[in-house]
Each structure stands twice: as C-alpha cells, then as structure tokens.
Amino acid sequence: MSITYNSWLESYKKPFGALELGEKLSLSVKATENVKEVYLIIERDGKNLEEIKMTKASDCMFNIDKYEFKQADVYFYFFKTIESINGNNELKYYGKSKRNGICEENFDIDSLSKYQITVSKNAKSPDWFKEGVLYHIFVDRFNKSGKINNPKKNSFIYANWEDTPMYIKNSENEIIRWDFHGGNLKGIISKLSYLKNLGVSIIYLSPIFESQSNHKYDTGDYKNIDPMFGNEEIFKELINEANKKGINIILDGVFSHTGDDSLYFNKYGNYDSIGAYQSQDSPYSSWYKFDNYPQKYDCWWGVKSLPNVNETETSYIDYIIKGDNSVIKKWMGYGVKGWRLDVADELPSKFIEELRSETLKLDKESILVGEVWEDASNKISYDERRKYLLGNQLNGVTGYVFKNIFVDFLNYKIDSNDVYNSLMTIKENYPKESFKSNLNILGTHDTRRILTELNEDKELLKLAVAIQMTFEGVPYIYYGDEAGLLGETDPDNRRTYPWKNEDKEILNFYKNIIKDRNKSKVLTRGETKFLELENPNVFGYIRYIEDINDDNILVLVNRSEREEVIKIDMKECLNSKYTNLVDGLIQVNYDNVEFKLEPKSHKLVKLEKNSN
Numbered sequence: 001m002s003i004t005y006n007s008w009l010e011s012y013k014k015p016f017g018a019l020e021l022g023e024k025l026s027l028s029v030k031a032t033e034n035v036k037e038v039y040l041i042i043e044r045d046g047k048n049l050e051e052i053k054m055t056k057a058s059d060c061m062f063n064i065d066k067y068e069f070k071q072a073d074v075y076f077y078f079f080k081t082i083e084s085i086n087g088n089n090e091l092k093y094y095g096k097s098k099r100n101g102i103c104e105e106n107f108d109i110d111s112l113s114k115y116q117i118t119v120s121k122n123a124k125s126p127d128w129f130k131e132g133v134l135y136h137i138f139v140d141r142f143n144k145s146g147k148i149n150n151p152k153k154n155s156f157i158y159a160n161w162e163d164t165p166m167y168i169k170n171s172e173n174e175i176i177r178w179d180f181h182g183g184n185l186k187g188i189i190s191k192l193s194y195l196k197n198l199g200v201s202i203i204y205l206s207p208i209f210e211s212q213s214n215h216k217y218d219t220g221d222y223k224n225i226d227p228m229f230g231n232e233e234i235f236k237e238l239i240n241e242a243n244k245k246g247i248n249i250i251l252d253g254v255f256s257h258t259g260d261d262s263l264y265f266n267k268y269g270n271y272d273s274i275g276a277y278q279s280q281d282s283p284y285s286s287w288y289k290f291d292n293y294p295q296k297y298d299c300w301w302g303v304k305s306l307p308n309v310n311e312t313e314t315s316y317i318d319y320i321i322k323g324d325n326s327v328i329k330k331w332m333g334y335g336v337k338g339w340r341l342d343v344a345d346e347l348p349s350k351f352i353e354e355l356r357s358e359t360l361k362l363d364k365e366s367i368l369v370g371e372v373w374e375d376a377s378n379k380i381s382y383d384e385r386r387k388y389l390l391g392n393q394l395n396g397v398t399g400y401v402f403k404n405i406f407v408d409f410l411n412y413k414i415d416s417n418d419v420y421n422s423l424m425t426i427k428e429n430y431p432k433e434s435f436k437s438n439l440n441i442l443g444t445h446d447t448r449r450i451l452t453e454l455n456e457d458k459e460l461l462k463l464a465v466a467i468q469m470t471f472e473g474v475p476y477i478y479y480g481d482e483a484g485l486l487g488e489t490d491p492d493n494r495r496t497y498p499w500k501n502e503d504k505e506i507l508n509f510y511k512n513i514i515k516d517r518n519k520s521k522v523l524t525r526g527e528t529k530f531l532e533l534e535n536p537n538v539f540g541y542i543r544y545i546e547d548i549n550d551d552n553i554l555v556l557v558n559r560s561e562r563e564e565v566i567k568i569d570m571k572e573c574l575n576s577k578y579t580n581l582v583d584g585l586i587q588v589n590y591d592n593v594e595f596k597l598e599p600k601s602h603k604l605v606k607l608e609k610n611s612n
Contacts, residue, residue: 001105002083003038003094004030007115008424018118018377018431021391021437024066025117029079031060035175036089039080043114044069044073045385051080070121070219074378076114078365079103100532101422101428101439112257118377120442121391126365128248129338129395131524132434133469133514134476138445139206139229140180140214141165142479143187144169150227152178152212162498165491168454174305180212181496185230192371196245198482200516203242204340206445206544207252208235211259215494216252217292218259220271223319232334235565239335248352250367251331253462255320256346257300257308258287275309287316300346309353321351332362342395347380352393360577364525365394369439369539372397389434396437397458399473401426403441407453408469410559415536423530430555438473439493442481445494449480449487451506456486459600462509463557465600469513470529470543470555482510516604521550537595543606554605558597566595570607 029038042050054062066492069075077093095112097104106112131246148157155178158165168177185208195203207216210224219227225235226561239249243531260267264284266275276284277294287309289298300306309316320327328339338359341347352370359366368522370388372379376397379386388394389574405422408414414422442450442464454460468475480495484503487493517523529539537560544552558564569592 001094002032002035002092003079003081003103003104005079005094005103005426006101009607017428018120019069019436020122020431021072021119021176022068024068025055025064026066028057029054029062031062031081033059034084035062035081036084037082040064041078041080043078051576052279059133069505072121072387072392074387074390075117077117078109078112078114083305083513099417100253101424116378116429117199118389118429118431120389120434121357122394123391123433125367125395125437126149128365129202129367129474130433131249132205133199133200133313133518134202134206134439134474135195135200135474136444137188137206138183138215138479138494139188141186141500142183142185142189143497144182144184145186146184148182148228150182151180152228155180155212157182161496162501163496165494167491175213179286179491179585180214180228181470183496184228185234188240188278189234189238191545192241192245192247192416195247196426198397198511200477201247201518202337203247203249204476205249205251207342207576209254212261213259218257218261219254220262221384223330236334243335248337249335250338250340250369251336252342253328254342255309255341255351255355257306257313260305260307264506272573283315286310286313289387300343304597308346312348317351317354319363321354325490326358327364328359332359332366337363337365338367338369338395340398341368341370341394344372344394345379345386347567349387352388354380367395368436369398369437370394373400375401375426377426377431377434383486389431391431394434396439396474398433398444399438399440400447400477401445402438402471402473403443406464407442407450408465409539410454412559416533416539417536419539420530423478425503425609427530439476440473441476441478443493444476444480445478446490447493448489449485449493451481451484452488452493457600458484458503458506460508461560463559463600463602465510466513466604467555467557469517470523470553470604471541472526472543475514475517477510482507520546520553526552533568535564535566535573536562540566544607552607554596554603554607555602556595556603556605558599558601561599563599564597566597568593568595 005012010016011030038054040052040054054064057063063603081092083090083092090296093106093109094103096115097107160180165179167175170176208225208229209219210221210226211218225231242249253534258264261270262275262277265277266273267277274282276282276288288307298308300308308489354367359368374387397568405419409419434608450464482495483498484506485495487495522545526543526545529542538558540556542552542554
C-alpha cells in the first residue's frame with residue numbers, strides 16, 4: 001500500500017480513541033514517494049462529506065494538527081490520495097481494515113470500511129458507580145421473608161423454594177398463569193449483610209412496580225410497589241438499611257410500554273380508572289396508538305399484553321419525568337440513585353435526554369444506564385443513529401459485547417487476537433467515562449447462566465470472573481451466579497437463589513476476587529492497556545494509573561488445558577519507568593519476561609514502579 005496509518009497508535013493518531021468536545025485531534029499518515037496529496041475525509045450522518053487536505057510535513061509524512069470538532073456526534077473518516085502511477089495521477093481510498101486498527105486500500109468508496117471518532121460532551125459518572133460492584137436481583141427469586149402476601153388471581157405458588165420455574169402457556173404460546181416463588185423486599189433486607197460481605201456496593205432491582213407477572217415488565221401502576229413484594233414503607237427501609245452498609249439502589253425503568261392489565265390501559269377492568277382501552281376519552285388515551293380501536297393497537301414486539309406507549313407525548317413525559325408528582329421524583333425522593341432503562345433502543349432520544357436532565361436535577365450523583373446489546377457508540381435502531389454516549393443520555397450500557405467476547409474466547413470460538421481486536425475497537429469507540437461506566441456482565445435474566453454457557457466448567461468460570469473483576473468498568477453479578485446456579489434461557493435462568501446449598505468453592509472465589517478489586521485503586525479507577533500476544537490461548541492486559549504510587553497490575557489468562565509459556569517485553573508495554581515485576585515473593589527480570597501459566601488459570605502480577 002502507498003500509505004500507512006494505524007488509529008491505535010499515538011504516533012499516527014493522538015489522542016487515542018474518542019474525544020471530548022473541545023479536545024483537538026492530530027493525525028499523521030506515512031506515505032511512499034509516489035503519493036502527491038493526501039486528504040482526510042470526514043463523514044457525519046445527514047451532512048455533506050468534509051474534505052481536508054493534509055499538510056506534507058516531510059518526504060514521507062502528511063499531517064493534520066489540532067483539528068477540532070465543533071459538535072458532539074459520531075463521526076467517520078477515511079483517506080483519499082492522489083498518487084503518481086506510471087506517469088498518471090490515480091485516485092485511491094484507504095479505510096479501516098478488519099484487524100489491528102491499520103488501514104487498507106480500496107478503489108470503491110461505497111464498500112470502504114471507515115474509522116470512527118466519537119465526540120462527546122464532558123459528562124462524568126459518579127465514583128460510587130464507576131468504582132462499585134453491581135448485584136442484579138430478580139426479586140421473586142432472590143429471597144423470601146415471612147409468608148406470601150397478596151397472591152395474584154389465577155396464578156400458582158411453588159410448594160418449595162427450590163422448585164424449578166416453568167411456564168403454563170396456551171396454544172398461541174401466551175402465558176396464561178403466572179408462577180411465583182414469593183421473593184420479596186423483606187427478603188432482600190434480611191440478606192444485605194450477605195451482599196455487603198460479598199463486596200457489593202450497588203443493587204439493581206428488576207422491576208418492583210405493581211403488575212400481574214413475576215418479572216414485572218408489564219407495569220400495572222408505576223407509583224405503587226407490587227403488594228407481593230411489599231409496600232412503600234418496606235421499600236424505604238430497604239434503601240435506608242442498604243445505605244447504612246454503603247450500598248446504593250437503582251431501579252429498572254420500563255418506560256417503552258405498559259401492561260394491558262394496568263391503571264393506564266385497563267383492558268380487563270381490574271383498575272378503578274378509565275383506561276385507554278375502555279374509552280377514547282380516557283386521560284391516558286393519547287399514550288397509546290390504536291389502528292382499529294380498541295382491538296388492534298401497537299404493542300411491544302407483537303406481544304398483546306404489552307401495549308407500546310408514545311414516550312414523547314407531553315402528558316406521558318409529565319407523568320414519568322417532569323410533573324410535580326412524577327414517577328421518578330417519587331422514587332428518587334426515597335433515595336433511589338438511578339435507573340436502568342429497559343429496551344433503551346425503543347426509547348426516543350428526547351425521552352432519554354429529558355430523563356437524564358431531570359434525574360441530575362434531583363440528584364447530581366445519580367446515574368442512568370441502558371439495556372443495549374451491541375456497540376452503543378454507533379448503534380442504529382429504527383433507522384436512527386443513537387446518541388447514547390455523547391453526554392446527554394446514558395452513563396453506560398449493559399455490556400453484552402463484553403460477555404460475548406469472553407464467553408466466545410473461553411469456549412474456543414475466537415482466539416486471543418480476536419479478543420484484542422474486539423476490545424480495542426470498543427475502547428476506541430467509547431468515550432472514556434462510558435467505558436468506565438460500562439456494565440460488564442456475564443449473565444442476566446435474558447441469557448443463559450454463565451456456568452451453563454461455559455459447559456459447567458468451574459475453572460473456566462473462575463477465569464471469566466477474574467476477567468470481570470479486574471476489568472475496566474462496573475462488574476455486574478446476576479444473583480446466584482456467585483453460588484454456582486445453572487440455567488438455560490428464560491425461565492430456567494430465573495431459578496431461586498440456593499440458600500444453604502451454594503457452591504462454596506465458587507462463592508469463595510467470588511468473595512476473594514471482589515475483595516482484591518475493592519481494595520485496589522488501580523483495578524477500580526485505572527486505565528487499561530491491552531496486550532497483543534502471540535499465543536492464541538492467552539490474553540492479557542495491564543491496569544495502570546500514571547499519577548499515583550500504587551503498583552500497576554498485569555492480568556494474564558490462559559484458557560488452555562495445558563501449561564502455556566508466554567514471553568512479554570515489559571519495556572515495550574510500559575516504557576522504562578518500571579524497574580521490575582513482583583509475582584508473589586519472586587522477583588523476575590525486567591526485559592523479556594517469561595511467564596508460566598498453569599492450565600485454565602489466571603495470574604495477577606504486581607508491577608513495581610521505579611522508586612527513583
């Protein structure tokens with residue numbers, strides 16, 4: 001190729017990755033002598049291409065120095081060259097290759113893969129969130145305290161806590177009778193000491209508002225705790241007792257749809273209100289879209305029990321967000337520290353921005369995260385490029401990308417170089433604060449249990465957890481994973497927590513690795529340098545902070561069933577400010593260091609800083 005460029009190296013692009021608005025960009029391209037001119041082409045959705053001629057700095061280098069983007073947005077770029085070939089001027093294009101941030105030649109601009117630059121506003125996430133460990137509780141299945149109160153009509157309650165969940169469905173695959181184990185808010189209160197001892201500092205509750213289902217994603221009343229779970233006084237107690245232990249609570253915001261059996265839709269007449277299904281004069285009528293009133297209406301993914309709402313309708317925004325007695329004001333008034341937005345892709349940008357703005361007015365330390373399954377920096381949903389991470393919407397997202405990368409690696413579907421490329425791409429695309437606020441999940445109520453994903457291999461599970469707890473971002477524990485719960489997809493992944501029957505080996509591993517994380521500033525606050533290693537079975541990275549005295553940490557993970565030896569040039573990784581490595585009590589040579597990794601093992605190596 002006639003030009004050389006690599007967006008992952010600061011010798012070509014500085015700074016690495018996303019930019020904060022006002023931060024200036026410098027680019028350099030190395031060219032062969034036949035290259036006469038180089039142009040940087042910048043693309044932005046809905047705008048004309050911007051073409052910038054690069055300055056020829058030497059015989060082989062073309063530069064752009066301190067270029068400033070004027071608006072927060074997602075930008076894409078590539079290069080155009082004019083080259084002298086056999087005495088003729090020829091036009092060529094260079095975009096991003098599929099590996100390692102380098103560029104590749106392409107004569108067709110339409111098939112070119114482009115580089116991305118995310119430009120975001122400066123929006124810091126609070127330390128309590130970025131440095132925390134999150135625990136996701138599916139309320140009905142976590143813990144039961146006392147007898148079961150207010151059971152639902154036409155439902156069934158399992159005879160034993162340990163019974164395996166199941167659905168009773170009709171011929172159209174609709175659930176016709178909901179099942180309950182009886183988990184409740186008092187049950188959570190009684191286990192706060194357990195969670196504190198585990199090392200948890202954030203509890204994320206699956207929906208707790210009144211509804212007919214066990215999962216509560218079919219909201220019946222946003223302003224009422226489901227009576228099977230408890231009441232407002234018990235909820236206040238939960239928040240207060242959790243806060244005493246240094247634990248914050250965030251709620252699940254299910255705002256893209258309601259239940260058909262709700263105060264607002266009231267399809268079955270179970271509420272003392274005039275719902276949208278009952279009358280077009282209902283105060284909630286404008287929330288819903290009917291194609292043929294009342295039988296045919298817009299609903300979430302065709303599920304008739306989940307009618308979609310018009311989230312930008314003024315009265316709905318007032319009810320949920322802006323009104324004096326809004327839903328978020330009520331619950332944040334009790335001390336709720338933030339929200340996880342269910343199906344964020346279904347929510348309009350205006351709604352998310354209004355919600356973020358109002359929550360920050362209520363509590364400047366509050367957070368807003370969203371359920372997004374793909375790269376959230378450039379996601380397109382419903383033909384719209386989403387702007388989740390530009391500073392006005394989400395602090396972070398559910399890290400399904402993180403989960404998929406490491407589950408695939410541990411299951412031999414990809415190798416360590418694939419991991420390196422995938423993680424470098426995400427780190428390049430995400431603003432720094434978003435990367436640090438990413439929820440690094442291994443399992444949720446919508447996926448198979450992580451131990452099941454790893455074919456019940458405990459050693460591989462330990463590797464997955466070791467990565468999760470030493471990685472940049474917020475570790476996300478789905479209740480019961482730390483106890484060795486198994487489970488296929490819903491409803492099997494929603495089994496009850498196995499109190500007194502936990503897998504002690506797995507539980508103790510979780511406790512110890514979380515303890516290591518929580519006491520390390522480098523692991524909770526540090527940056528990450530991913531290592532490009534030659535061994536396909538070993539992946540590694542360094543967690544570091546440049547301006548504090550804490551030792552940095554090298555993390556190595558060997559998925560192989562055999563011992564692996566890996567050689568690392570530590571000077572190349574960390575420059576010359578580090579004098580040696582300490583692995584336990586053994587000091588090793590600084591330069592080319594050989595590490596022996598036992599089968600299916602991980603190693604945390606302390607990197608001592610130069611004391612001179």
